[in-house]
């Protein structure tokens with residue numbers, strides 16, 4: 001279980017803009033949580049705080065009750081927090097097969113690797129021995145990263161806007177992949193997304209606006225209010241709760 005307690009963070013450069021205000025959030029075990037909200041609301045920053053890429057000025061990050069606030073990204077990765085959609089390691093000669101085995105942290109036989117690739121819609125024959133370099137498209141890289149998350153089986157996997165740069169056809173497949181990921185990955189998944197179809201498969205939805213959590217609860221409670229945005233009003237406008 002991940003717990004954020006009173007997390008606040010100001011912009012590292014100018015030190016004036018408060019990006020996260022006193023955030024309290026619990027992500028339970030085996031939950032599929034989607035964080036959404038207006039542009040600039042602080043979602044990516046929150047993901048970076050959880051992954052250990054940014055350090056909050058105040059507050060605590062607890063993983064299974066242990067305070068990991070001071071731990072860096074490598075320590076957190078070892079403790080079971082994976083931040084997907086960073087650039088994967090690309091050193092000369094590394095293949096898709098190597099990356100997946102490295103992510104899994106154990107030897108995988110060929111049928112297992114092929115099974116993973118197949119699930120994300122990549123033909124194993126074409127990709128397994130392909131070098132991970134600039135020749136792979138953005139969508140292909142994202143699928144490989146999802147395979148890495150599947151193989152890694154960590155406590156918490158964070159995806160920041162997985163839909164970005166994905167074409168409509170691939171996006172439909174991506175939703176299926178996330179449904180599978182949800183069944184297969186034993187830990188929790190936290191996805192930052194604006195996409196209704198990703199929100200529709202969430203267990204819980206968190207709305208982050210202007211650095212505040214303005215709503216958090218089961219999908220059935222949160223989604224209808226979120227979609228009720230007729231005339232440009234915003235059901236979760238920060239503080240006022242009235243029209244944005």
Ligand SMILES: Nc1ncnc2c1ncn2[C@@H]1O[C@H](COP(=O)(O)OP(=O)(O)OP(=O)(O)O)[C@@H](O)[C@H]1O
Pocket residue numbers: 011012013014017019037038039040041042043044045046
């Ligand atoms: N290093 C920084 N220095 C100054 N401002 C920053 C910095 N990082 C983020 N911000 C600002 O903090 C706010 C939150 O940014 P963040 O990227 O977390 O938002 P977001 O909710 O992920 O947005 P989007 O939906 O557009 O991706 C934005 O106004 C952004 O400009």
